[in-house]
Amino acid sequence: MHTSHLLEIKQLSFGYGCQSTDTLTIQNFSLNVNKGEIVGIVGQSGCGKTTLLNLIAGLILSSEQSILINGRPPKENHQIAYVFQSPALFDWLTVRGNIEYGVRRRKLAPSIIRQEADRLLHATNLWAYADAYPQDLSGGMQQRVALARALIVKPDLLLMDEPFSALDYQTRSEMQELVLELWKDYQPAIMIVSHDIDEMIYLADKIVVLQKTADLSDKCFEIPFQRPRDFEAIMKLPLFNQIKQRIRRSILQ
Known part of the structure; x- marks a missing residue:
């Protein structure tokens, strides 16, 4: 099947256990993601953000025609x-x-494997720790290893579930910059879940707000800032705060 989008989600609904519409975690959700696009996923706790990623990854099975990646x-x-x-x-x-x-x-x-691993060890500043074990690394360094492990397979689609939430502010900022640097090199589409709206506006091309109830429509916000972005600079723009407030109001509905 030919598709113009890398990822197509059409009217996806999913619930655990009983399939009553009252118990559905995700209801009638649709989204298209293009090659190389970064999409942020935000929403209240329990709205199905992680479930959505797990469905896309195939860790949870759904209707085969509701999620297609490269047409499959x-x-x-x-x-x-x-x-x-x-x-x-x-x-x-x-x-x-x-x-x-x-x-x-x-x-x-x-x-070839060694060559690609060497490249990523240098790109993630882990070269000096190539022979170290995970227990000898900080949390930020462990997450860099996880990112390198994901990118070495050169995926078309990279899923990230709150990958920076356990990190301190400085390490989190460094990881954001690293993701963008590696994204430029490898060009995967990225879907990233986060509770941090500022982070999503900085990283994403568009942000999707998942809703918890069927009477509210999921919303998608296009992010207009050109790349490369200077986080400190765009945070000072009135448009940044306007977008942030619109997303926040949508989450709180």
Whole structure:
């Protein structure tokens, strides 16, 4: 099936257990994501943000025609990578071993795997820690390993579920910049869940507000700021605060 979008979600509804409309976590949700596009997902707790990512990743099964990636359902897709809120690294593998883990399953030549891992170790400032183990790393460094592990497979779509929420302000800012730098190099589409509206306006091309109830429509806000963006500069613009307030009001509906 030909599709002009990388990701197409059409009238997706999903609930756990009983399928009554009163218990649906996600109701009649539609979204298109283009190649290389960054999409922020925000909303109140319990509105289905993580569930949406898990459905897209194929970790939860849904109607095969409600989610298509490159024209195929998630379970047939191998060009998706996922960065979780917790780094979820393998304690028994070194930093290099964790980064190479996913791509080794694709049976590429060892020299190519090593070359790609070396590139990411340098790009994430982890070269000096290639032989270290996760327990020897800070939280920010562990999340950099998780990001490198996701990108080494060169995914078309990168899913990120609140990947910076456990980090301090400085480390969080550094991770935001790193994601944008690596995005320029690898050009995946990114869907990122966050509770931080400022962060989403800075990172995303558009922001989707998921709603908890069927009588409210999910809203999509286009972010008009050109790239590259200077966070401190755009935060001072009246338009930044206007967009932020519109998104906040939509979340609180």
